[in-house]
Every structure is written in C-alpha cells, then in structure tokens.
Amino acid sequence: MTVQNNDYGANKIQALEGLEAVRKRPGMYIGSTDIKGLHHLVWEVVDNSIDEHLAGHCDRIDMIVHKDQSMTVKDNGRGIPVGLHEKLQKSALEVVMTVLHAGGKFDKDTYKVSGGLHGVGVSCVNALSSYLKAEVHREGKVFTQEYSQGKPTTAVLEVGDSSDTGTYISFKPDATIFETTEFKYDTLAQRLKELAFLNKGLYLYLVDEREIEDDGSFRSESFHSEGGLVEYVQYLDESRTAFLEEPIYVTGKKDEVEVEVAMQYNTGYSENIYSFVNNIATKEGGTHVSGFKRAITREFSKYGNDSGFFSKLKFTVSGEDFREGLTAVVSVKVPEPQFKGQTKGELGNSEVTSIVSQCVGDVLKHYLEENPKKAKQIIDKVVLAATAREAARKARESVQRKNVLAGGGLPGKLSDCTSKDPTESEIFLVEGDSAGGTAKQGRDRHFQAILPLRGKILNVEKALEHKIYDNEEIKNMFTALGVSIEEKDGERVLNLDKLRYHKIVIMTDADVDGSHITTLILTFFFRYMRALVERGHIYIAAPPLYQVKKGKQSMYCWNEDERKAAIEAYTQGSGNDGSVKIQRYKGLGEMNAEQLWDTTMDPVSRILRQVTIDDAMEADRVFSMLMGEEVPPRRDFIERNAKYAKVDI
Numbered sequence: 001m002t003v004q005n006n007d008y009g010a011n012k013i014q015a016l017e018g019l020e021a022v023r024k025r026p027g028m029y030i031g032s033t034d035i036k037g038l039h040h041l042v043w044e045v046v047d048n049s050i051d052e053h054l055a056g057h058c059d060r061i062d063m064i065v066h067k068d069q070s071m072t073v074k075d076n077g078r079g080i081p082v083g084l085h086e087k088l089q090k091s092a093l094e095v096v097m098t099v100l101h102a103g104g105k106f107d108k109d110t111y112k113v114s115g116g117l118h119g120v121g122v123s124c125v126n127a128l129s130s131y132l133k134a135e136v137h138r139e140g141k142v143f144t145q146e147y148s149q150g151k152p153t154t155a156v157l158e159v160g161d162s163s164d165t166g167t168y169i170s171f172k173p174d175a176t177i178f179e180t181t182e183f184k185y186d187t188l189a190q191r192l193k194e195l196a197f198l199n200k201g202l203y204l205y206l207v208d209e210r211e212i213e214d215d216g217s218f219r220s221e222s223f224h225s226e227g228g229l230v231e232y233v234q235y236l237d238e239s240r241t242a243f244l245e246e247p248i249y250v251t252g253k254k255d256e257v258e259v260e261v262a263m264q265y266n267t268g269y270s271e272n273i274y275s276f277v278n279n280i281a282t283k284e285g286g287t288h289v290s291g292f293k294r295a296i297t298r299e300f301s302k303y304g305n306d307s308g309f310f311s312k313l314k315f316t317v318s319g320e321d322f323r324e325g326l327t328a329v330v331s332v333k334v335p336e337p338q339f340k341g342q343t344k345g346e347l348g349n350s351e352v353t354s355i356v357s358q359c360v361g362d363v364l365k366h367y368l369e370e371n372p373k374k375a376k377q378i379i380d381k382v383v384l385a386a387t388a389r390e391a392a393r394k395a396r397e398s399v400q401r402k403n404v405l406a407g408g409g410l411p412g413k414l415s416d417c418t419s420k421d422p423t424e425s426e427i428f429l430v431e432g433d434s435a436g437g438t439a440k441q442g443r444d445r446h447f448q449a450i451l452p453l454r455g456k457i458l459n460v461e462k463a464l465e466h467k468i469y470d471n472e473e474i475k476n477m478f479t480a481l482g483v484s485i486e487e488k489d490g491e492r493v494l495n496l497d498k499l500r501y502h503k504i505v506i507m508t509d510a511d512v513d514g515s516h517i518t519t520l521i522l523t524f525f526f527r528y529m530r531a532l533v534e535r536g537h538i539y540i541a542a543p544p545l546y547q548v549k550k551g552k553q554s555m556y557c558w559n560e561d562e563r564k565a566a567i568e569a570y571t572q573g574s575g576n577d578g579s580v581k582i583q584r585y586k587g588l589g590e591m592n593a594e595q596l597w598d599t600t601m602d603p604v605s606r607i608l609r610q611v612t613i614d615d616a617m618e619a620d621r622v623f624s625m626l627m628g629e630e631v632p633p634r635r636d637f638i639e640r641n642a643k644y645a646k647v648d649i
C-alpha cells in the first residue's frame with residue numbers, strides 16, 4: 001500500500017510560489033505566450049485600475065503604446081500603497097509587484113476574479129516583462145521602483161512632489177517569453193470600447209505612438225459612455241431598426257451579486273445576447289444568461305396568456321420565440337465566480353440564476369403593465385416568430401425527408417474525399433466553379449473534399465429562416481457537412497453527430513469580392529451553425545498575394561514585407577532586378593492546380609486561420625451593417641474604417 005505524502009506537494013508548491021514559477025510556466029498564469037497572452041498582460045494591469053474605479057476612486061485610465069513596443073497604463077486611483085509591509089519588512093509597493101497574488105490581500109470591497117485567467121495579479125506582468133517601472137503618486141509625493149524579469153533593480157525611491165494620486169505602470173513584455181511582442185491597436189481599442197460601456201462614467205484613452213496621423217499627431221482614441229449598457233445595446237443595434245423607444249434597463253443587487261441588464265427589440269430576426277461577469281465576456285453564457293432567459297419567457301408567457309393573445313395559436317410558443325430580434329447585454333458582478341466549459345467562458349454559480357431572473361422579472365412585469373401598446377407589439381412579434389419557426393420546421397423536415405427519399409445522397413457538386421474518418425477529413429468551400437475545378441485537381445483526394453459555391457449566397461440578413469432551405473447552396477452545405485438542425489424542448493440545436501469533416505475551410509479570392517463572400521459565409525455559420533464555430537471547425541485559407549520569380553527560382557509572398565524581402569534576396573549581388581518577375585494573384589483562378597496545392601492546400605506549407613467566435617460575431621456585425629436597411633451607420637462605418645481597413649470596402 002502506498003501512502004500519499006501530501007506535505008511533499010504542499011512544500012513543493014510553496015517553494016515554487018516565487019515569480020520564477022510564472023516564468024517557467026507562463027501559460028498557467030496568462031493562458032498562452034502568443035498574441036493573446038501578450039494582450040493578457042495589458043488586461044491584467046488595466047483590471048487593477050478598473051478595480052479602483054469600481055471602488056469609487058478612479059475615473060480615468062490612459063493607455064500608451066510606445067515605439068519600442070512597451071506600454072504604459074496610467075490611472076488616477078489611490079495609488080499602490082508604499083508604506084512598510086510589517087510581515088515582509090518591505091514597501092507594500094514592492095510586495096504587490098514581486099509577490100504572487102499579493103495584490104488581492106490589500107484591497108477589500110471589490111470583485112476579484114478567482115476563476116478564468118484574470119486576477120493573477122500585476123506581479124505576473126512584472127515577472128514576464130524584461131523591464132517594468134511602477135510610478136505611484138500618493139500622499140503628495142511621487143515614488144518609483146524599477147524591475148527586470150520581476151526582480152527589483154532599484155529601491156522604492158521618492159523622486160518628487162505630486163498634487164494628485166494614481167498609479168503608472170510601464171512595462172516591456174519579455175521577448176524571450178512571448179512569440180510576438182507587437183501590441184495590436186484594434187485589439188486594444190475594441191476591449192477599451194467594451195470596458196467604457198461596461199463601466200459608465202469611466203474615461204479611457206488610447207494613444208499609439210507607433211502610428212502617426214496626417215497632422216503629425218499620434219493615432220489615438222478616447223472611450224467614454226454616460227449611458228453604459230443602454231448605449232451599448234444602441235451601439236450593437238445601430239444598423240438595425242429599434243422596436244422600443246428606449247432599451248429596457250434593469251439594475252439590482254442581492255446577496256452581494258450585482259445585476260445590470262439592458263435589452264431592446266429590433267425588427268430583425270436574430271437573437272444577440274452578450275454577457276459579462278466582473279467585466280469579462282462569458283462567450284458561452286451560463287447561469288446569469290439562464291436567469292435572464294427564464295425571466296423573459298416567464299413574464300411574456302404570463303402576459304400573453306393572461307391577455308388572451310396566445311389563445312388562437314395551434315402550436316406552442318417556445319423560449320426562443322420571445323428572443324427573436326432581441327439584443328441584450330447582461331452584466332453581473334459576482335464575488336467568487338466559478339467558470340466552466342471548454343474555454344472557461346461559462347458562469348457556473350447556480351445562485352446567480354434566480355437573482356438575475358428576479359431582478360429582470362420585476363422590471364419586465366412593471367414595463368408590460370405600464371406600456372400596454374408596446375407589450376402588444378412585442379407579443380405580436382412573438383406570435384410571428386412562433387409561426388415562422390413552425391414554417392421553418394416544416395420546410396426543414398420536407399428538405400430532410402426529400403433527401404432521405406432520394407437516397408440521402410450527397411450534393412452532385414461535391415467532390416468528396418475517399419476517407420470516411422471525419423477527424424482527418426477536410427472540406428474546402430470554394431468560391432466559383434472554375435476555382436473549384438482547380439482545387440479539385442490540386443487536392444489530396446484521400447482527405448480533402450471540394451464544394452464549389454456558386455453565385456451570391458443567400459442574403460441571410462433579410463431572409464426568413466424557412467426561405468434559406470429553398471436555397472441550393474445552403475441545402476448543399478447542410479447535406480455535404482452532414483449537420484442538421486433539430487428541436488429539443490422547443491429550442492433549435494445543431495446536431496453535429498454526423499459531421500463529415502472536422503476542418504471546414506473557406507477558400508475565396510484575396511480581393512474585395514472574396515472578402516465579402518467570406519463575410520457572408522461566416523455570417524451564415526454564425527447564425528445557423530454557430531456550434532461549428534464554437535468548436536473550432538471553421539478555418540479560412542490564405543492564398544498568397546504574389547509570386548516573385550527569378551529564372552527557375554520562385555517565392556510565394558503573403559504580404560508587402562515578404563514581397564520586398566523576396567525581391568531583395570533575388571537582386572542581391574546581381575544588382576539587376578530586370579530578371580525578377582512579380583506575379584500578383586488576384587484570384588484563385590490565376591493559380592494552376594499545383595500552385596494552389598503548394599501554397600494554399602498542402603497542410604505542410606499552407607496558412608490556415610482558425611475562425612474564433614469573435615471573428616464570426618464581427619463578421620455578423622459588419623455584414624448587417626453593409627446589408628442592413630439603415631444607411632447612415634453603414635456610411636459612417638466605411639468612413640471611419642477606410643483609412644485603417646485591411647480590406648477596402
């Protein structure tokens with residue numbers, strides 16, 4: 001019999017609790033060392049400043065990206081305490097910056113995130129930075145301390161006087177740890193925008209000293225929202241037509257759980273619920289979203305039944321009928337959140353369901369009583385949704401039945417692979433028959449299938465669900481992929497049990513039309529096959545933009561820098577670039593089968609980008625903006641993005 005020696009484990013953990021542990025296994029603390037992990041450093045610092053805001057001591061945060069890829073985050077909070085930490089006989093500042101998990105020991109009254117990856121403390125950022133400087137304005141003075149890889153290189157120094165308070169953290173991520181150290185403006189801006197909506201009243205500023213505007217100033221943006229979640233919902237729906245004059249707004253608090261919700265109905269058909277726990281997005285929802293849905297179903301059902309609006313219906317109204325054309329943001333603050341699910345993006349605390357349900361239910365009940373006209377309009381819309389769902393079910397079942405009667409055959413246009421093992425099989429969704437033909441010749445038929453998609457795929461923004469099953473291309477996609485939509489407890493679910501390929505690759509031309517088609521296909525996946533995106537089955541192929549040739553040598557290039565480097569490499573020595581030929585690929589059709597295989601399809605040399613739910617969500621937003629009825633936001637979007645857009649619109 002073996003006896004587990006628990007003491008050994010505990011001691012070992014103790015010994016590893018220094019910042020060395022963070023450097024040894026960075027992934028355990030910040031998730032990864034790729035571009036995502038890099039930005040995680042920023043959010044770790046900003047989280048601390050946001051905590052100061054939540055505690056009522058900070059209304060401004062500045063973020064500055066410097067030319068050398070270092071970053072400064074400034075806040076006007078209380079400033080990290082600098083006094084002596086009795087037990088460790090060091091300045092509290094040094095303790096916060098150099099001892100793992102020390103930050104939380106000082107502050108009370110704020111919502112700390114114990115699950116997920118946030119909340120590991122600013123000392124982790126210090127450990128993973130080749131250089132860090134903390135500057136504290138407090139008690140009328142300015143104090144600084146500098147570090148390298150988490151170790152102090154100076155004492156805590158008093159360097160001057162100050163009439164305000166705050167904390168400035170400047171850090172340079174350690175290039176020996178991170179795969180890339182280049183911060184992305186769009187990633188920073190997008191999250192700051194979200195944080196502004198989630199924390200009304202807070203001023204957030206972003207300055208990027210790496211990019212100079214035409215007038216000589218740095219690229220910069222500010223983010224602020226007085227309306228908070230109400231403005232967030234209005235922003236999310238800016239290209240849709242609102243149903244209610246103002247979004248319905250809910251706030252409440254029970255047992256230390258804070259609830260804040262804004263919701264609006266629009267004339268569209270999709271359901272968009274965005275949820276957050278302690279300012280962190282919960283992509284997979286969880287108990288707070290369940291509570292929200294429960295309240296909607298309960299209150300509207302009761303109202304619809306009591307007022308007799310549902311009495312003539314020949315079928316039942318389901319939960320999702322109440323959420324058609326609903327856009328909502330559900331934000332909760334939970335003292336000790338538990339995160340579940342594959343990506344830890346789902347709230348697990350069971351007590352939160354009834355708290356949210358009660359808060360939202362109270363407000364909804366009141367709203368329906370006070371606004372009978374609006375209530376009737378919403379109920380009419382729900383009845384329409386239920387009717388449409390019934391029609392969609394019939395259309396879907398008819399298509400599925402016809403397919404079974406026809407022998408359950410695969411689409412004629414599909415060139416299937418020979419392998420029957422979904423885990424090794426791939427399907428390329430290719431724009432146009434001619435590129436489809438080239439792909440068919442170029443592929444490895446053992447594991448690669450080709451489905452050409454012809455013409456404009458149905459504009460899913462305006463189509464009612466039952467109409468999409470009339471569309472050949474869409475029917476082909478369902479049958480080729482082997483997925484089906486089924487109903488369980490009145491909710492539509494995507495059945496992936498018979499999924500025929502684990503990699504679904506969208507392959508379009510590297511031009512404007514191609515990127516539109518990609519947006520269109522992504523929008524379709526986002527709305528009707530979301531589970532495929534969530535499980536990471538969707539990819540985008542990246543064909544090269546150029547081939548640079550000299551004699552028998554050639555190089556494929558995916559961007560301008562590579563093109564310049566290739567020309568440089570071929571002209572060196574000869575001083576004669578006349579023999580160098582550059583071919584610009586605009587379409588897949590310009591490559592022959594062998595070239596397409598080498599550059600875009602061969603698993604050894606190709607570049608595939610896995611589509612995240614964020615990408616799909618953004619595609620959906622861009623798509624509804626470009627296709628939607630409201631023209632001004634579309635024009636505004638194009639103008640705002642024209643300068644920085646990577647694809648021109």
Ligand code: 0RA
Nearest residue numbers: 048049052077078079080106107167
């Ligand atoms: C510990 C205690 C207090 C504030 C902070 C840390 C603090 C940390 C960071 C990190 C970035 N900005 C920050 N601002 C504050 C409370 C201080 C007090 O009670 O005065």
